[in-house]
Amino acid sequence: MVRVNLIIPKSYFETIKPKFAIEMNGETVTTTVIRSTFTADGAHFVVDVPSDVDPEEFIRVMSSEGAKAFRRALVVVDRDLCIECGECTAECAYEALVLDQDFHLVVNKDNCTGCRACTDACPRHCITVH
Amino acid sequence: MLFSLDLLSSLKYLSRSISRSSATAEKTYEEINQKITSGDAVVLTAEEMIAYVDQNGVEQAAKDVDVVTTGTFGAMCSSGAFFNFGHSDPPIKMDKVFLNGVEAYHGNAAVDAYLGVTKMSEQHPFEYGGGHVIEDLLQGKAIQLEAEGYATDCYPRTHVNVSLTLDDLNQAVLVNPRNAYQRYNCATNSTSRTLYTYMGKLLPEFENATFSGAGEIAPLQKDPNLATIGIGTRIFLGGGKGYVIGEGTQHEPMDRFATLMVTGDLKQMSADFLKGASFAKYGTSMYVGLGIPIPILNEELARTCAIKDGEIITNVLDYGVGRRNRPKLAQVSYADLKSGTIAINGKDVRVRPLSSFSKAKEICEELKRWILKGDFLLGRAVEPLSTTRQFKPMKSEEGEVFVKDLYTGAATCTLDDTLEDVAKLIIHTNEDHIVVVDEAGNLKGIITTFDVTKAVAQNKKKVSEIVTRKVVTVTPQDTLYELVNRLKRANISAAPVIDRENKVLGIIGANQLVKNLVPKPNEATKAKLEAEAQANER
Numbered sequence: 001m002v003r004v005n006l007i008i009p010k011s012y013f014e015t016i017k018p019k020f021a022i023e024m025n026g027e028t029v030t031t032t033v034i035r036s037t038f039t040a041d042g043a044h045f046v047v048d049v050p051s052d053v054d055p056e057e058f059i060r061v062m063s064s065e066g067a068k069a070f071r072r073a074l075v076v077v078d079r080d081l082c083i084e085c086g087e088c089t090a091e092c093a094y095e096a097l098v099l100d101q102d103f104h105l106v107v108n109k110d111n112c113t114g115c116r117a118c119t120d121a122c123p124r125h126c127i128t129v130h
Numbered sequence: 131m132l133f134s135l136d137l138l139s140s141l142k143y144l145s146r147s148i149s150r151s152s153a154t155a156e157k158t159y160e161e162i163n164q165k166i167t168s169g170d171a172v173v174l175t176a177e178e179m180i181a182y183v184d185q186n187g188v189e190q191a192a193k194d195v196d197v198v199t200t201g202t203f204g205a206m207c208s209s210g211a212f213f214n215f216g217h218s219d220p221p222i223k224m225d226k227v228f229l230n231g232v233e234a235y236h237g238n239a240a241v242d243a244y245l246g247v248t249k250m251s252e253q254h255p256f257e258y259g260g261g262h263v264i265e266d267l268l269q270g271k272a273i274q275l276e277a278e279g280y281a282t283d284c285y286p287r288t289h290v291n292v293s294l295t296l297d298d299l300n301q302a303v304l305v306n307p308r309n310a311y312q313r314y315n316c317a318t319n320s321t322s323r324t325l326y327t328y329m330g331k332l333l334p335e336f337e338n339a340t341f342s343g344a345g346e347i348a349p350l351q352k353d354p355n356l357a358t359i360g361i362g363t364r365i366f367l368g369g370g371k372g373y374v375i376g377e378g379t380q381h382e383p384m385d386r387f388a389t390l391m392v393t394g395d396l397k398q399m400s401a402d403f404l405k406g407a408s409f410a411k412y413g414t415s416m417y418v419g420l421g422i423p424i425p426i427l428n429e430e431l432a433r434t435c436a437i438k439d440g441e442i443i444t445n446v447l448d449y450g451v452g453r454r455n456r457p458k459l460a461q462v463s464y465a466d467l468k469s470g471t472i473a474i475n476g477k478d479v480r481v482r483p484l485s486s487f488s489k490a491k492e493i494c495e496e497l498k499r500w501i502l503k504g505d506f507l508l509g510r511a512v513e514p515l516s517t518t519r520q521f522k523p524m525k526s527e528e529g530e531v532f533v534k535d536l537y538t539g540a541a542t543c544t545l546d547d548t549l550e551d552v553a554k555l556i557i558h559t560n561e562d563h564i565v566v567v568d569e570a571g572n573l574k575g576i577i578t579t580f581d582v583t584k585a586v587a588q589n590k591k592k593v594s595e596i597v598t599r600k601v602v603t604v605t606p607q608d609t610l611y612e613l614v615n616r617l618k619r620a621n622i623s624a625a626p627v628i629d630r631e632n633k634v635l636g637i638i639g640a641n642q643l644v645k646n647l648v649p650k651p652n653e654a655t656k657a658k659l660e661a662e663a664q665a666n667e668r
Contacts, residue, residue: 083203083405083417083486087330090338090482099470103487121331123205123407123415123484125257 002055006045007068035113046113074112081126088118175494176347183436192432201421201493202344204485208308210246214300223285224277247416259414262406302396308378312350312388316341321450326411339481344490345464349422360511366421369400382521421493439464534606540565540637
């Protein structure tokens with residue numbers, strides 16, 4: 001399972017089925033929507049692509065359909081400023097930011113949905129989400 | 131800089147070296163300091179001590195181990211530093227003092243000032259505060275001192291604006307009135323909105339919980355009877371040497387909430403262990419690294435130094451209730467807290483620390499290294515700290531007023547009513563807010579006179595078309611401060627009063643508050659007024 005960001009224009013968005021099923025090479029791929037943000041121009045979806053689908057192919061197909069599709073690490077922690085207090089891990093519902101057994105901060109970039117719950121919570125202002 | 135330590139191999143080394151230690155379990159400071167000086171002291175971090183006692187027992191550990199190092203690294207709001215800037219020419223008697231835009235308290239001699247870490251920059255509030263100024267100074271950065279004074283014969287100057295580094299200051303002394311809380315409460319939030327607190331961002335409906343304190347490696351947990359920690363105890367403070375100068379404010383040792391007042395020379399501290407902090411929509415603070423070496427003088431100290439997270443209990447409090455006594459929702463141990471999940475009202479809640487354990491462990495290691503190098507001797511306290519002090523609430527001269535004292539019955543309608551019905555209801559009851567309920571009286575929404583006016587303009591007919599479903603509510607137990615803050619935040623003038631089951635009990639807002647505004651004279655004023663009235667009669 002791979003997490004993919006999709007920024008989709010309104011015109012395309014209106015044809016998308018509720019479960020975010022996408023026609024890809026003649027087959028229907030049903031993704032799991034992790035997060036959706038709607039704007040006047042369209043929407044930003046974060047979806048999990050099932051493991052039997054090649055994520056790069058998925059991104060290629062989505063891009064050819066006019067969506068901006070990318071698999072990108074969204075959350076970045078400035079390690080020079082970070083004190084590993086753990087406050088961000090209290091806010092992150094997707095385990096993108098977790099403490100390991102020794103209480104060191106681990107950033108699982110692939111889990112980040114870009115929700116930004118962590119950014120204003122950081123007492124050291126050291127988290128950015130792209 | 132820190133050597134990572136393989137616990138098992140060091141324990142093996144210890145068991146070998148221990149055979150030559152003395153048979154008696156009682157030690158003195160002098161003996162321990164002599165061993166430190168000669169390089170023979172056995173020093174363990176709090177974590178290592180727990181493992182050592184597990185393996186060898188308390189009695190043996192008391193004989194073998196000389197010192198246990200402890201540490202904590204948390205946001206400690208009651209911290210700050212005294213500065214002396216030296217005299218300008220011509221000299222100034224400072225009246226208002228700002229350091230990088232953060233106001234320092236000046237109520238002492240001409241060029242002394244105290245900078246508190248929660249004081250925020252006037253230009254960048256909630257982002258930059260006293261703690262950040264201290265961190266900048268420690269990083270060698272120049273900070274801007276701006277001061278104003280009123281001219282006197284001896285201090286003619288009225289204004290000074292100069293860039294200063296830590297080296298330019300005569301004294302820079304950290305003086306923290308309350309540090310190193312023995313334990314702290316775990317915070318969570320029962321309400322439907324996100325709370326921004328000094329315990330971090332608390333998500334609605336118990337979605338998360340936060341806690342602070344280093345648990346089994348925290349200084350005051352390892353000497354809970356304050357047998358060795360007292361006035362004069364030499365400590366690790368902010369990466370330098372510091373001293374305990376008294377019990378901390380709000381010290382409450384009998385309830386296991388002991389605190390310390392500490393001091394140390396800022397000039398020998400490090401930006402690695404003093405870090406500015408800013409909590410969103412709450413304010414600024416400073417993370418303080420503090421460690422205390424506990425001399426293992428006897429078996430009792432060996433026992434307390436081996437206390438584990440599972441034995442350290444604290445309360446989970448609902449920060450959704452803006453009162454002094456927040457409801458206790460659960461009792462948990464630090465082992466539960468460090469596990470990442472606690473149960474609150476049958477729900478599994480994600481719980482995370484706010485204080486850094488990785489930094490706290492680093493402090494234990496660093497302090498151990500100092501002692502092993504012979505750089506740091508243990509200081510015997512010159513006076514013990516109180517073991518019986520109580521933490522009293524503020525004396526109150528006014529009875530607190532609650533929503534339950536002021537709310538009145540609400541005018542209600544249902545979703546099926548027409549706007550004509552509602553318009554009639556408004557005229558009949560003279561209310562600005564109509565609360566929408568279902569048949570059982572549960573809250574469904576709210577309609578204001580403005581909503582009805584707008585609906586007429588838009589030719590809408592039914593309550594269900596215009597109802598506001600997301601309603602700001604209060605409960606009878608809320609204080610008026612809570613009510614006013616919620617009304618102000620939402621920019622509204624009234625809120626339905628509901629019970630725990632969402633049943634509407636009434637309404638409270640500007641109308642009800644106005645009635646409470648008429649000041650009630652206190653006893654002294656009353657007596658004065660009566661005396662004046664009597665005088666007039668004569």
